[in-house]
Amino acid sequence: MSDKKQKLGLFTYDIKNGLGLIGYNIDDHEHAHIIVDVDKCDDCSHMMCVWGCPAQCYNFRDQGLEKMKFQYEDCVECGTCFIMCDQGAVSWNHPRGGFGITYNQG
Amino acid sequence: MTDETDFDVIVIGAGMAGAATAFQLLKEGMEGDRILVVERGDPVGAKNMSGGILWGRELDDFEEYLGNWEMECNGIERYINHKKIGFLSSEDAVFVEGKFASWDGIGGTEEPSQRAAWSVLRAKTDAWLAEKMEEAGIFVMAGIKIDQLHIRTRDGKGDDAEISDLDHTSYTARDLTDPAPDSGEGGAQKWKVDNLPKDVVEAIRNGIISGIVQDGEVMTSKVVVIAEGSNSVLTRGYHFDSMLHAQSKDDMLLGVKEVIHLGKERIDERFNCFAGDDSRPPSGMAMELALSLYRDMAEQAWEDYPDTAGQMPRCGGFFYTNLDTVSCGIIVQLKSLPQGLHTYDLYQAFKEQPAIAALIDGGEVLEYSGHLCPEFGLHRMPHRFARDGAIVVGDAAGLVFANGMMIQGMNNALHSGKLAGKAIAKCIGDNDVSETALNATYTKSLKASYIFRDLKRFEPATKFLNDDANFTWVPELIGKTANRVFREIGEEKITAEKVFFGTRKDLRKKSRAYKKGMGWLNLIRIGMLGRKL
Numbered sequence: 001m002s003d004k005k006q007k008l009g010l011f012t013y014d015i016k017n018g019l020g021l022i023g024y025n026i027d028d029h030e031h032a033h034i035i036v037d038v039d040k041c042d043d044c045s046h047m048m049c050v051w052g053c054p055a056q057c058y059n060f061r062d063q064g065l066e067k068m069k070f071q072y073e074d075c076v077e078c079g080t081c082f083i084m085c086d087q088g089a090v091s092w093n094h095p096r097g098g099f100g101i102t103y104n105q106g
Numbered sequence: 107m108t109d110e111t112d113f114d115v116i117v118i119g120a121g122m123a124g125a126a127t128a129f130q131l132l133k134e135g136m137e138g139d140r141i142l143v144v145e146r147g148d149p150v151g152a153k154n155m156s157g158g159i160l161w162g163r164e165l166d167d168f169e170e171y172l173g174n175w176e177m178e179c180n181g182i183e184r185y186i187n188h189k190k191i192g193f194l195s196s197e198d199a200v201f202v203e204g205k206f207a208s209w210d211g212i213g214g215t216e217e218p219s220q221r222a223a224w225s226v227l228r229a230k231t232d233a234w235l236a237e238k239m240e241e242a243g244i245f246v247m248a249g250i251k252i253d254q255l256h257i258r259t260r261d262g263k264g265d266d267a268e269i270s271d272l273d274h275t276s277y278t279a280r281d282l283t284d285p286a287p288d289s290g291e292g293g294a295q296k297w298k299v300d301n302l303p304k305d306v307v308e309a310i311r312n313g314i315i316s317g318i319v320q321d322g323e324v325m326t327s328k329v330v331v332i333a334e335g336s337n338s339v340l341t342r343g344y345h346f347d348s349m350l351h352a353q354s355k356d357d358m359l360l361g362v363k364e365v366i367h368l369g370k371e372r373i374d375e376r377f378n379c380f381a382g383d384d385s386r387p388p389s390g391m392a393m394e395l396a397l398s399l400y401r402d403m404a405e406q407a408w409e410d411y412p413d414t415a416g417q418m419p420r421c422g423g424f425f426y427t428n429l430d431t432v433s434c435g436i437i438v439q440l441k442s443l444p445q446g447l448h449t450y451d452l453y454q455a456f457k458e459q460p461a462i463a464a465l466i467d468g469g470e471v472l473e474y475s476g477h478l479c480p481e482f483g484l485h486r487m488p489h490r491f492a493r494d495g496a497i498v499v500g501d502a503a504g505l506v507f508a509n510g511m512m513i514q515g516m517n518n519a520l521h522s523g524k525l526a527g528k529a530i531a532k533c534i535g536d537n538d539v540s541e542t543a544l545n546a547t548y549t550k551s552l553k554a555s556y557i558f559r560d561l562k563r564f565e566p567a568t569k570f571l572n573d574d575a576n577f578t579w580v581p582e583l584i585g586k587t588a589n590r591v592f593r594e595i596g597e598e599k600i601t602a603e604k605v606f607f608g609t610r611k612d613l614r615k616k617s618r619a620y621k622k623g624m625g626w627l628n629l630i631r632i633g634m635l636g637r638k639l
Contacts, residue, residue, distance in 0.1 A: 008196040008402040013454035018364070018474035046413060046445055054362045054449045054476030062446075076476040077153065079337030080360050080449075083353055083440060083478070088285030088295055093339055098148040098249035105365040105431070105473045106155045106181075106229030 015056045019074045027099040032072045040089035041068035048084035076101050113142045116327040118252050120145035123500025123519035124333035125235040128244050129168045130527020138243025148249030151232035155477040158426040158433040159392050160226045164520035171242045181231025183428035184390030186223035192395040198585025199461035225426045253279035256317035256324045259309045272309045274319045282343030297349050311345040315496035329530050329539050330496040336478045338502035346498050347488035355441040357486050359479040362453045363435030366469035370430040390427035397421045398581035399455045407446025414444035420577040423456045480504040482568040483561045492544035499526045507560050509567045518557045525551045570635035579620050
């Protein structure tokens with residue numbers, strides 16, 4: 001028993017490595033399944049899409065960027081960003097048939 | 107409806123719910139070539155992910171199509187005879203563990219002897235189910251995403267009513283679920299669909315659904331079954347649910363999982379599993395945990411992003427053994443996620459907890475995945491289950507049950523699919539597939555089924571499970587108490603009761619939230635809630 005604060009630690013997942021393990025059939029930009037109106041993100045105070053997204057598709061002030069940088073290629077199609085965004089910036093639909101993520105295990 | 111449709115039933119989504127609906131329709135006597143199952147993943151199963159335990163023997167009802175599914179399906183990995191729940195804090199792990207002879211299903215037990223839970227990997231399971239559907243004569247089309255539903259409108263009443271097709275080019279799929287340009291923030295959000303002409307909106311919301319539109323082509327059916335899963339664009343787009351509700355964070359979980367390869371022998375050894383024989387698959391372990399691992403991470407986040415200071419992420423961990431891999435992951439209650447914490451970093455903390463790290467030691471990660479899960483169905487359900495010519499089943503209907511001891515969605519999906527199949531067969535037989543008829547059959551039987559009864563009965567448990575206590579001081583208090591009770595460090599022994607109160611006193615000094623949480627009134631309140639589990 002000590003008054004010293006017990007250290008629990010901070011943890012960082014190697015998300016790039018994790019995403020590298022997933023198979024994708026990426027559609028072209030014209031058919032991107034998520035479209036983000038990044039201008040609307042300028043005024044967003046919470047960036048919950050950034051924190052919620054399990055695939056780091058959203059990069060913003062947490063990465064030192066001034067403008068939201070979104071990329072759909074790594075998306076695991078979970079739909080979290082659609083739920084987290086209350087700024088009306090996320091247009092969400094599934095990718096075209098056959099495109100997007102391909103799980104081998106599931 | 108006298109004119110001939112392309113199919114009797116079109117099922118959108120070849121997951122558990124979709125497959126069950128299709129098989130049930132066959133069982134009810136419908137011809138296989140009158141049923142179309144469309145699936146956006148190619149191959150079938152490519153989009154599907156679950157934590158990993160299928161509870162209950164719902165698949166038995168389809169034995170004529172599936173045979174001995176437990177042995178033959180390569181996605182059904184191990185049966186579960188070893189169940190653990192636990193409390194994990196950063197250094198302590200306390201488990202309650204059961205090994206049940208009756209779960210082996212080989213007889214000789216007082217309790218009913220039956221295997222009733224399996225670890226599954228959905229990509230493989232669903233591909234196998236699709237294969238069986240095709241063998242049974244059902245049309246399965248993989249790699250097809252449905253943008254729009256085909257809608258007909260009724261002008262006038264009774265038999266004189268004029269029926270006309272809604273021109274599906276008068277709106278786009280994205281119009282239905284996109285925020286409008288003039289949308290406000292938070293509760294003031296508006297959607298593009300609100301700005302469409304009134305008659306189109308009315309048709310979309312209340313017209314007769316009579317088929318699907320894919321790449322501009324219409325395929326008609328008497329009934330459309332929406333089995334899209336937990337992130338169902340069609341359910342929200344076609345107004346089974348209001349957009350605000352569909353977008354709400356309440357009771358919505360994000361599952362983040364890794365499938366880690368350990369090899370069959372190593373798993374058999376490490377988890378004391380039965381290796382399997384000709385009549386029985388290998389056995390395995392299922393474990394669910396309350397996590398309190400995030401104090402430091404949260405405090406760091408609160409410092410960086412003070413807006414959500416004090417908000418602790420509520421996460422549960424799960425760990426299941428598959429044949430030669432394990433499924434290891436967490437579920438995050440999205441509402442509780444504070445700014446500054448990435449969901450995948452929360453997973454890493456779980457993975458590195460010493461008790462978990464030891465279980466996956468030497469493993470190789472095969473796949474990372476993420477998926478939404480509508481926990482506590484009652485709150486996540488769409489506002490209606492049926493409308494003229496269409497119903498919604500499975501996860502798309504929010505039929506997921508959780509009480510902290512177990513979380514089940516796949517058996518509910520299968521069961522709702524069966525009820526849907528029965529109801530649709532009857533309605534088509536009666537030549538009435540209106541909302542009223544479908545409600546009187548499908549919705550009614552759903553509400554009378556164990557799915558709804560369970561959800562209702564365990565509703566108080568959701569309060570307990572949503573309580574911060576279970577994700578902060580409860581695991582720590584249990585861990586520390588157990589630690590000190592079991593340990594010998596050359597000091598005078600004291601009784602468990604004394605240890606408990608001493609630990610409580612120590613922990614209460616840690617933070618104001620802990621102090622408040624462990625006050626007597628709150629302890630009693632938590633105890634009263636927990637009794638309903």
